[in-house]
Amino acid sequence: VGVIDYTQEVPVVEGRPPLRDIDDIIAKPLETKPDKKYYIALAITLSMLGIGGIALAASIYYGTGLWGNNNPVGWGLPIVNFVFWVGIGHAGTLISAILFLLRQRWRNGIARFAEGMTIFAVMTAGIFPLIHVGRPWLAGYLLPYPNQHSLWVNFTSPLLWDVFAVSTYFTVSFIFWYVGLIPDFANLRDRTTNKLKKVIYSVTSLGWRNSNRHWQHYEMVYLILAGFATPLVLSVHTIVSFDFAVSIIPGWHTTIFPPYFVAGAVFSGFAMVQNVLIFIRKIFNYEHIITLDTLEKMNKIMMLTGLLVGYAYAMEFFIAWYSGVQPEQFAFINRAFGPYAWAYWIMVTCNVVFPQLFWSRKIRRSIPIMFVVAVLINVGMWFERFVITVTSLSRDYLPSSWAYYTPTLTDFAILIGSFGLFFTLLLLFTKTLPVVSIAEVKAVVEGSQPSHGHNSEGGKE
């Protein structure tokens, strides 16, 4: 490849396509009938969803005894999966809000899709705490409403903070996503010839007129939402980590948890976004919009957050030793060398060792290798939640109540079902809404912004 010129900004969208081509290529999946491959993919994800659905129905009918949860491991797989899926969602908000505030223009091509993933991941995550309470239809009691028992919820509990954090996160992500979609709905409204679609897009676009008097407020709202979503996304996984850190179980009661969880969430989220985008750009021919440079940048972020996570693993051991607290020291030695050592070392290998491959530029730009590494990262991050949740609970202060936790088939069926739900929603998303923001991508195509009398604006002209 030779020497790279870092003084020139790489164009976000390759090849300077005419704006109308961008409309055509992004709207194409919405205007064509799905092909055979799509139906095969949908059949697979729906089968996974069905497996999960059956397992869930059985769990509700026969009770949570179908799961591996025991005493003392009361949290088990449902909570592991909850933390995993909430984490997956975080990349979307990071891309759409934090990278927006940092003026990373390359985010424009992937933001819509990542936001969609956020919403679906949070929906998937939301199932787990609900089913974990055993009677999901009583979840209304989590809200502080004036009820006939005249009791209120416990505002000092991190579990309640979670209710507020996750529901706020979902709502704000959804609003952010919808606000981003409004101009694209208007675009689709004006290009469609189908009468029914026209009505739908007219309603969903709310009557958007591409007016600059509107764009001005719109950009302001986008900035404000990004400004709110940024601390929000950090708060969500912070609060999820409080579920653990506020208790006094050895291995959980540490102040490093919030940053460690947030880094891990971004890490796994980016891996998932990268995995899915590799398919999307290939299938829908978005290679020039979601460029290899974008994927490389995502890999760099994965490497950075992977290092942060690795640092946290090391620091946990150091603090356990440095604090001089025996149960704490035991918890960590038990993690690495106890009955769950296999899970611990899968986690370390996948999260710390494999991402180091990204130091090489060649690997960062090789699609098959980056795909495999990202899959491994997600495996590793799932095991991280498993290790944290299960090892600490299975051996806490009271050796007489130690027990080994083995998830049952039902547990795994629900996990498979959660992937089924997530990917089913993603597949439906790709065929019903523009998975790349039309307006935002147009705004970063070379030559789409006025030159203001200068010859170029950082581009290559």
Place this chain on the structure above:
Amino acid sequence: MADKVLYGYTGIFDTPDDIIHAAEKVADEGYEKYDVNTPYPVHGMDDAMKLPPSKLGYAALVFGLSGTVSALAIMYFMSVIDYAIIIGGKPFFAFPAFVPIMFEVTVLAASIATVVTMIAIFFKFPNISHPLHNTDYMKKVSSDKYGICLQADDKKFTEEEAKSFLEKLGAKDITAIYYPEENFEKQTVLEPKFISILVLTAIIVSGATYFSLNKLMFMVPFNWMMYQDKQVPQESNPLFADGFGMRPPVEGTISRGNVPYQFKGQPELAGKLLKNPLVPDSTTLALGKDKYDIYCSPCHGYFGEGDSRLNGQFPNPPSLHSEKNRNWSDGSIYHVITDGQNIMPSYATQMTRQERWATVLYVRALQRSFNAKESDLQ
């Protein structure tokens, strides 16, 4: 054509540079009611159109802060005032523990309110029948062209001038845009289609609410908390020969703490032998009044006149102020409360011995107040 009302004139430009220059000229010319339509926000357009900065930040600030304050106020009310419970030894007003929820509510309130403010107040959306909708002009500016629209309601606007001005700016496809005619006559709110949708929505919503609150919650599995596999009072049980779920105590035993009443069925003896252990003072009389109002007043009336509040569902009891009752000893009244008399049941299980004696004192006070002697007034 004659009855059509003009909305404005539109012109199309090809490049972002052209539209910026054109917008600057239009603003310089003194037009106020005009708009620039572009498929994406063009940098520098706000300055070119001389638009004041967006004020939406204030909406975010106001709604965000009200979210913070109301979250704190609600949590304070619930956990300090209305139902204070000590949790984990923390103070009722555990401020650090309230911070996460205050933050979340702030973000939620600010985000929703800012977006709603923008859409509903700043844009006056939803509005899907604007004159510009469904025009070739709108189709172009949604995709890859940049357009200017000079509105007819501007003070400077005349048809000829607007047309020639757009031509001078170098605009293409200069077109007049008219209001759609039907907009003026139709009362869209009274359209049968709209009303029937409204009615249908109302029926579905109320039906679903009724169903879920009154039916669904009593169906399997939602009633499993209510009906559990256990014996509850007053239920039958086939396990026992007599079919009763509730069992009598084993013959010859008494329950813990039970002191048998030794004058059962012997009112004369009770009246003679039982002595009130309490003296009338403010505490015993207050306790007696409390218990009297709860247990006795439904039939005997608040002042013992026998004016039952049960409105003839039972025969009204005689007045407690009769000659006979006033001459009863404390022990006789105590006996009636403990053992019952005629239709009146025993209150021994509801009231402790001390409460019964206190009630006797209160009845005495009532009797004396109704038949006060002159000496009482001194």
